Amino acid sequence: MPGVALFAAEETVLTAMLEGWELQQRSRMLSGLTIERRLLTVRRFVSFTNDYPWRWTPGDVEAWTAEMVSAGLAHSTVRNYQMAVALFCGYLSDARYQWHEVCERHFGDVPVQIFHEWNTVIHRTDYEGRPGNRPLSRDELQAFFDYCDQRVGQVRARGRKGWLATFRDAALFKTIYAWGLRRREAAKLEIVDWSANAAAPEFGRYGALAVRYGKAMRGSPPRRRTVLTTMGWAAEALAEWVEEVRPLYDATGTALWPTERRAVVGTDAISRRFSEYRDAIGLDRNLGPHCLRHSFATHLLEDGFDHLFVQQQLGHSWGSTTAIYTSVGADYKNRALRQALDRAFHPETLNRD
Structure with a gap:
């Protein structure tokens, strides 16, 4: 409610965001395994940035991608990881879910979509599986x-x-x-x-x-x-x-x-x-x-x-x-x-x- 202070506000809001996104995906009848993997990917991104979604920037995407590439992850894997976090950002920045109001009130900042055509992986080739396959x-x-x-x-x-x-x-x-x-x-x-x-x-x-x-x-x-x-x-x-x-x-x-x-x-x-x-x-x-x-x-x-x-x-x-x-x-x-x-x-x- 407006005017009510949250205990451990950042963690409370982050948890609520993840729970809300999970419910949104379940309403689309996505498989439990798909939802679980996407949530895990978002948590990994949170851990990588050591920051909260309302303070994420496109630079975080680029640094994260560079680390995945240097670790030898496959082209298609990097794209799938990016897609999962991009979907989460899309959910947060959708005015219908009012997360911008919650974040503005408590943190003075709002979540935005940090993935765009210049920092995301494209379909590099017709076949993106392992070369040996x-x-x-x-x-x-x-x-x-x-x-x-x-x-x-x-x-x-x-x-x-x-x-x-x-x-x-x-x-x-x-x-x-x-x-x-x-x-x-x-x-x-x-x-x-x-x-x-x-x-x-x-x-x-x-x-x-x-x-x-x-x-x-x-x-x-x-x-x-x-x-x-x-x-x-x-x-x-x-x-x-x-x-x-x-x-x-x-x-x-x-x-x-x-x-x-x-x-x-x-x-x-x-x-x-x-x-x-x-x-x-x-x-x-x-x-x-x-x-x-x-x-x-x-x-x-x-x-x-x-x-x-x-x-x-x-x-x-x-x-x-x-x-x-x-x-x-x-x-x-x-x-x-x-x-x-x-x-x-x-x-x-x-x-x-």
Whole structure:
């Protein structure tokens, strides 16, 4: 109330600001985890400035950003941190919440928006994830799979025992790509995880994959999802492995990727073999197996699949996460532009046989 002095006024008002912003975000039905992370970021900024929001300046933003960059934080991470504090400043400077009146009365100063176009991170590139995770072009992907198949032929022609392992690894990499899997998800697969999809009978018993070891939220068990088969060639390659080649291992269990010692292929082995093949064909040495999952998402979008479908295939809770995974190529963009222009200016061409 006006005229009433607050005990520990700065801390009391700051706490009330954070609680009010939390309620505002909850009213927008944002996830609890998103809200928690944003609040934590704001508290970090408070700690960095050692000051209160009504005394923050654009210079604080620039000093904070410089520290994050020097600490090696990713471009996209810095932008997300900036966005969280900018949203908080936007809330405080909105006259509808009357924080300017509270701060003027108690501190003789008011909160303002300290983030602007000259001190915030921009979208630097089409792809902002880790360089080693960027999607492969279709030509790069074809070269990689061609080399996988070539290795099988070479080892088998020499009469070497390891041809089963090279066939297994070729099938494994194709599976990671064609169903958009993480290394651990792929390594944990079993034969029983595959089932038919009545909506796509052409894929036989490999129409859907039950992923049982998806990436877990903090403190939660592995997340499960079902990935629908979208690539017929991959279903054929998997069927050949499961029904013709895998039985030669004399494996007694249900693991999809057994070894000669009756163990299962691990994530480190997947990374080592990927690196070997990557280097052999001259791909960027930063690339790791996870780039196959990013390629899956990008190529589905380029092929016209709905963004929500791709998001569900990947098991993402939020579309913004899927956006980090995708970077459509120039050819796709040009085709999309041409189609849009034809619809707008040459509709008669769309009716031609």
